[in-house]
Amino acid sequence: MDRNGPADPQPQRQHLHPEKEIRVTEPHPDDPGPVDPDMPTRRLIVTRGSRIKAKKLVWWELGLILQYAINLLAAREGKGKSTVASSWAARETRNGGTVLWIGTEESRESAIVTRLIAAGADMDKVIFVDVQTDLGTGALVFPLDLNAIEDVIREHNVTMVFLDPAKAVVPPGFSGNDDIAVRQYLEPIAALADRCKVTIIGLAHFGKRDGADSGQLMLGSVAWSQVARCVLSIAEDPDTGTRVLTNTKANYAGTDRSVEFRIVSTTVDTDDGPTEIGSVEWLGDTTVDARDLLAGDAHDDDAGERTAAEHWLEDYLTANGPTPSKVVKTEAAKEKISEATLKRAKKKLGVIDESSGFPRTSTWQLPSRLTASQATPVTQDREPTEPTGPDQPKQDEPTEPEPQSAHANMSEPTGDPTGPSPATMPARQFSKPARNRHRTISGKPISSYPTCIVCSKPVVAGQGDRHLSCGKDEAAS
Template sequence: MLKVAEQAIEAGMKVLAIGPRSKVPDTRFCRRGWKDATDDIANVKKWLSTDDRINLAASTFGSGICVVDVDGPKGGRAVREIAKLPRTRKSTTPNGTHRYYRYDGDLGGSITKFRPELDLLLNTYVLLPGSKHPEGGTYETADFGAPIARLPEPIADAIRAYRKKTDRPKESSKGRSGFRSGQRNNRLTSIAGALRRQGLEEGQISTALLAVNQSHCRPPLAVSEVERIAHSISSYAPEHEGLFDFMSNLTPRDVHFVWEPYLVQGAVNLLEGDPNVGKTYLLCEIAAALSSGRSLPGQDRGEPRNVLFMSAEDDPETTLVRRLMRMNADLRRISFMRKFLRLEEEVFEHIERHIAEHEVSVVIMDPLLAYMQSGIDMNKANETRPFMARLAELAKARNVTIIALRHLNKADKDKAIFRGLGSVDITAAARSAVMIGLHPEDDQTRVLVHIKHNLSERGATLLYELDGGDRSKGKVPKLVWRGESDLTAEDLAHKSNKVGRPNDASQEAQEFLRRALRTGERRIKDVVRDAERRSISDRTLRKAARTIGVVKKGQTWKLAETPL
């Protein structure tokens, strides 16, 4: 396969690593899919030396090369009706042939089902000879070094005529419903995701999206944009693909960390603690260190990383950015969501695109439970497990480190690992978890304890302080590390009953209400639900509402000083 890869590169194409017996990019080598295709044969050699079972594909993006994909006798007759194909570089597929041709100008993206059993593959990638088809069979060639001929002009004209026909917006009837500007990309992406999960391939997804685009989008998107959506979504494996396999087909994968051993790369990690112990300050310190390449305790200085900081509690402008600046973060590498959205499947897809486009390697979620899909009971394992599995899938597929903050409940537990709010399955799904608490003998010192460590030895307990802050003057404290300790999570448990924001439960509820209602009125049931996630009971919350003079208007609450 290495010789074939060299011939593809010499012709002006790039080469892409594809999973064994798959058409999906192998994220071990090409993390961003086709965007990581290479024209350096040394990279291809490295891929094959790591796993010689992988498939290879030729990327035709921007190369001026297209592939005429002929499947069976019908495809042969269909292409002959347009033009006689000249001899050219060719490979044999399990169902027909791939013929490579050069063309001039812009012919757009692939056209699937251009004629019966005839696809025209442009600005995409195709499996190279030596690759194994997912359904059996091998791509072969007699001479892949043969010259690449010019695409017959009648075929180029047929492509242009097709573009002109499908790019023309249809007249919309007065009052017809559809996907309007601002909705079109999201709706088509959601449809493409649903089709991919059913096992449909890129060509089938593209055909379906083009039909929906013409019938429902007002006005229709450009064909090239629709095909881009289909191609992007098709890079993900469908749910049933590779459901079963044999251990003998696996290559052992090394475990990597962004902060060894506390934060595992490509996995979900938890950061847990009571209120008012500096959890978000610690998240800001981690984001600042990773974005700037600064070392965290126990590690050497590393390469700067891009971070997505998702916070449902702290305002980016008034809180987060000030803390990050105080901790010398590289703000150019830290992105955030301007709007709070629960992680429904469509939002997952937005996040995955952001990760791919901006090369994000760390995602922070503060707090985790706020982002759970609507309708999930956080205390039921059968409901939280699919959500956590989806997070883990995102982490592994994109090789990103997810750091999820979780509050602790107020119940006494025999083991600290069981004190996190919600089902114990949340903890079970994480590969690493740390707990934050106050030092039993010094309220000014915070303690970080490694309470779960599936993929490493337990890390040392670390101490830190929030130094130099003055809230009255608007001065943000700086997080300062104070070395290691012999304290355990159980030592922190004895201190936890004294911790609150502030200590009194009623005052904690009052502070929560002021934050929850600071932007205006909200539905009471939504506020109650969010309070329960912070282990504030309905009774305590309503008592606090009366104490601070929360105004009830129908089924909503607002602060007395907030204008209607």
């Protein structure tokens, strides 16, 4: 160090404590230091992999619900999320566990409790928690009340927590569309589940759009499904009227398990007299996947509709030449072709969209036969378009050890449940027959249309035994 000059900045030093393997990092000279002088020094703790004991996965319900973690149960409105959750809660109480139910969307007396009773729950094993403030009774807020909830869990030996919905205890100003905010909300809850050895099931909502990716269907950020260890999706099978529950995020399971069930009416005696409410009747494992049902008919009927729309639009513009888009849309509507399907057909065919005149008029025309393969469609529509196809399901390969049975080495009571559940129902010994779908175009069976003698596809625009475009191609050849 030069006595007449400033001291050279000292390099950052690290002291290794062998007995604890803790690295204490001294602050850099340019580091202003903590705002609070009493704030403890930040330390980096190094742990060798050989010192970490591997633990096996424990399933509460094999292939569906992972213990000591966050599991999400998602469906569209009215498909039985709360009813299924009540069935699981009742099963846990019958097995000797204690359930904490945190619900904000329904009446505790007329819906939540009644549904639990219908499912056969031991109501002495179900607890609810309210917040008392100077202004009266308030609602729980995480992470503000997380430490207090941990005390409740330990005091009452809670083994399972239901959040109905998963957003029931979000803080004020919380945005469910913000990835960072969702992670900051869920990750402390996930740590609580592991620390207290409690299984958490949160209920989530799907939007109305069709798609096979449950993470994209879920309202809000994809972080909801990313932080959860399992995502259980419910969909209704239109062929049978039953419902299918599938683990659509099965990173920790060897296979995607699906279970079929139906909602049945159950009578519950109340102080006001008997009342009817739905309960679950489990039917056993099934080969039907909820993702296929959530995707709608995008893989078959909708594809046929789009192909038919492409033929109709090509025939129409071949016969009429450049046509105002408003006229094309009007004529398509007469054929029961939706505007969204028409736009997809327009894009697929590379239809040229030009605007001219005052007021400006949009005109559609087919690209030149010689340049069709290089033509770039010019689209000037200002209205939003619908999704162009179903979401593709994630193909995550399992990265964890083989799943273990839910009925071995469980720390919670494992008494036999008194009612049916997916675990106690035997897997079906037969495969469900393929669904017999009847494809229609414009509301009529596809078999009612003549088949084009050139391309063997249906002719839907009244052009006889061949499409105009096919006839033109045949003549040119």
